[in-house]
Amino acid sequence: MLDIVETKAARRPAKVAVLLRSLVLVSALALGACASDKDDLALDDTPAEVLFNEGLALRNAGRLSDAGKKFSELDKLYPYSEYARKSLINLAFINFSLGRYPEAIAASExxxxxxxxxxxxxYALYIIGQSYFRQIPDVTRDQEQTEKALSALNELIRRYPDSEYTADAKSKVLVAYDQLAGKEMQVGRYYLDRRNYIAAINRFKMVVINYQTTRHVEEALFRLTESYYALGVVNEAQTAAAVLGHNYPDSRWYKDAFALLKKGGYEPSENRGSWISRAFNSVKIL
Incomplete structure (x- = not known):
């Protein structure tokens, strides 16, 4: 019995030591939490101007990711302030520069x-248009990004015609139109190869009506000549060839259209009541 009592007594210092260590650990954690809270409060107390200038310094030093974090922090701490506005446009620029196009679009919008x-x-609209423009896919794929680029760039041109970004926006609009026309031509040729002439005509018609400023319109007029001729609608085939020859007399597509009609004993002849003739009479240059 004495041995048992002595053993328990011997264990008491060990238990006390464990308890003391636990208290020390809890105290350390509490102090750490207080220090962390103090740091957070210190960050919260940093003036917006200071945070913004720090972000600018990081951006100018090429540390774009760090600058983005600084501007994001400022936006959270001082929402709707003048510096939040400046930080947001900087965030749009930084995300665009880093190729983070969805984030650049979100910040700009x-x-x-x-x-x-x-x-x-x-500038925000320009970043939106540029971000979508950079994501334009191959002509064989869906052109949703192209259409969104056009929408943003055209809005920029409409709302800010004298902006320093408008000239570049206009040049990119022409490229985007050419891309959309190329998509219509690709689908139209697909239908034409399968002798689905009506479906093919509808695609080539889109190019002639909507994308006359693109390089695809010459081929579209030839394909209309080809499709209408295959259907036996000779007067429309003649009109397509005549409009092609009038507007692009040196085009190889006109030579092909002329040869096709000549083979059947016909020649280009414009019917001014045709939708093809009316489309070219109402053409608008950007």
């Missing part, structure tokens, strides 16, 4: 929503 009257709204 938020900017145009919150600050529609800002002098930087034109």
């Amino acid at each position: 938020r900017f145009t929503t919150l600050y529609p009257g800002s002098e930087d709204s034109a």
Whole structure:
């Protein structure tokens, strides 16, 4: 019995030591938490101007990811402030520069929503258009990104015709139109190869009506000549060839259209009541 009592007594210092170590650990954690809270409070107390200038310094030093974090922090701590507005447009620029196009679009769209009257709204629209433009896929794929690029760039041109970004936006609009026309031609040729002439005509018609400023319109007129001729609608085939020859007399597509009609004993002849003739009479150059 004495041995048992002595053993228990011997264990008491060990238990006390464990308890003391636990208390020390809890105290350390509490102090760490207090220090962390203090750091957070210190960050919260950092003036917006200081955070913004730190972000600018990081951006100018090429540390774009770090700058983006700084601007994001400022936006959270001082929402709707003047520095939050400046930080948001910087975030759009940084994300675009880093190839983070969805993030660049989101920041720019938020900017145009919150600050529609800002002098930087034109730049925000430009970033949106540029971000979609950079994501334009191969002509064989879906062209949703191309259409979104066109929408943003055309809005920039419409709302800010004198902006420093408008000239570049116009040049990119022409490229986007050419891309969409190329898609229509690709689908039209697919139908033409399968002798689905009506479906093919509808695609080539889209090019002639909507994309006359593109390089695809010459081939579209020839394909219309070819499709209408195959259907036996000779007057429309003659009109397509005549409009092609009038507007692009040196085109190889006109030579092919002329040869096709000549083979059947016909020649180009414009019917001014045709939709093809009316389409070219109403052409608008961007």
